[in-house]
Amino acid sequence: MELGSTAKYPKWATAYKFPAEEVLTRLKDIIFTVGRTGRITPNAILEPVILMGSTISRATLHNANFVYSKGLKIGDIVAIKKAGDVIPAVTEAKLERRTGNEKDFVMITSCPMCDTPLEKKEGQVDYFCPNPNCPARKINSLIHFVSRDAMNIEGLGDEIVEELYNLGFVKTIPDFYNLKTKKEQLLQFDGYGEISINKFLDNIEASKQNDLARVLYAIGIPGIGSKTAKVLAHRFKTMDLLMSQTIEELEKIPDIGHTLATNIYAYFEENQEFIQKLKDIGINMQEINGDRKEHELITDKKFVITGTIASYTRNEIKAILESYDGIVSESVSKNTDVVIVGDAPGSKYDKALKLNIPIWNEEKLQEVFSKLS
Numbered sequence: 001m002e003l004g005s006t007a008k009y010p011k012w013a014t015a016y017k018f019p020a021e022e023v024l025t026r027l028k029d030i031i032f033t034v035g036r037t038g039r040i041t042p043n044a045i046l047e048p049v050i051l052m053g054s055t056i057s058r059a060t061l062h063n064a065n066f067v068y069s070k071g072l073k074i075g076d077i078v079a080i081k082k083a084g085d086v087i088p089a090v091t092e093a094k095l096e097r098r099t100g101n102e103k104d105f106v107m108i109t110s111c112p113m114c115d116t117p118l119e120k121k122e123g124q125v126d127y128f129c130p131n132p133n134c135p136a137r138k139i140n141s142l143i144h145f146v147s148r149d150a151m152n153i154e155g156l157g158d159e160i161v162e163e164l165y166n167l168g169f170v171k172t173i174p175d176f177y178n179l180k181t182k183k184e185q186l187l188q189f190d191g192y193g194e195i196s197i198n199k200f201l202d203n204i205e206a207s208k209q210n211d212l213a214r215v216l217y218a219i220g221i222p223g224i225g226s227k228t229a230k231v232l233a234h235r236f237k238t239m240d241l242l243m244s245q246t247i248e249e250l251e252k253i254p255d256i257g258h259t260l261a262t263n264i265y266a267y268f269e270e271n272q273e274f275i276q277k278l279k280d281i282g283i284n285m286q287e288i289n290g291d292r293k294e295h296e297l298i299t300d301k302k303f304v305i306t307g308t309i310a311s312y313t314r315n316e317i318k319a320i321l322e323s324y325d326g327i328v329s330e331s332v333s334k335n336t337d338v339v340i341v342g343d344a345p346g347s348k349y350d351k352a353l354k355l356n357i358p359i360w361n362e363e364k365l366q367e368v369f370s371k372l373s
């Protein structure tokens with residue numbers, strides 16, 4: 001079979017009558033990206049192919065061991081599916097389709113951005129660029145800082161951040177807050193209209209009022225996701241109190257453990273000056289949502305409601321769950337924690353059963369709600 005490299009999509013990809021759960025395409029290349037922690041990730045560059053309604057041209061290959069274990073070669077025809085129905089994943093190489101022209105995968109030994117020799121910790125599968133001044137690491141740390149779950153600075157997309165870095169406007173996190181003094185220079189660059197500049201400058205300024213949890217996540221303490229950042233903010237209320245904790249005290253917190261406690265402690269040891277700069281800028285260092293209501297069965301859990309509940313309207317249920325930081329969504333997936341099922345439920349109920357997701361009937365819902373303050 002001829003693989004049309006001129007056609008936008010390989011011809012054989014359209015042979016499926018229905019959106020397929022797995023499709024074949026060519027692995028054109030493997031490129032390496034450097035994350036904010038320095039972690040090196042090999043990525044598959046694929047001949048674009050439609051999978052479950054979206055065009056896929058890239059997929060993560062996680063690490064070198066993954067590529068070796070799948071025996072992938074550049075030029076292979078590979079099978080692609082969506083893991084958890086969202087993230088495209090390469091499942092296997094079709095060995096019977098090999099022509100002999102495929103090239104072996106070779107793991108790089110130095111950083112593709114700064115050329116520093118890569119390191120690998122004993123017992124780990126990932127290679128890291130150890131250079132703290134690696135441009136890729138710096139840019140990705142800046143992108144992380146402004147991202148939605150972090151400081152949530154709208155108007156500063158990944159590409160703008162990268163450009164601001166490359167143009168020399170923002171080299172470190174505090175530089176974002178100094179941009180307002182450089183408005184005239186920013187205006188001289190193509191692509192920055194005054195409206196868009198004003199928008200991101202306003203949003204940068206507003207981010208100073210963000211809750212401590214966002215700041216803790218945004219600064220990129222190794223291993224601290226947004227959920228752990230919330231736990232820490234809620235427990236210690238202020239940056240100062242958190243920074244004064246010992247490893248022993250930190251590891252007593254549920255969900256933290258020794259490794260994270262060590263990371264947190266080491267991070268603050270190394271970054272006192274940086275945190276002081278953020279304070280001087282005027283970034284809030286306290287928990288604002290201190291009266292956040294929490295309930296172990298609701299807070300940070302994902303809910304889907306289906307069918308009619310006699311004792312509450314759907315909006316009432318939603319409001320109560322959200323007041324305890326529960327998340328109400330429309331469709332059931334593997335990530336759903338609870339499906340609330342009333343009379344005459346829809347297909348969401350079937351899906352919940354299929355995925356083995358805990359179900360609350362009206363009686364259970366009333367029991368949980370009756371104990372809320």
Ligand SMILES: [Zn+2]
Nearest residue numbers: 111114129134
């Ligand atoms: Zn590097």
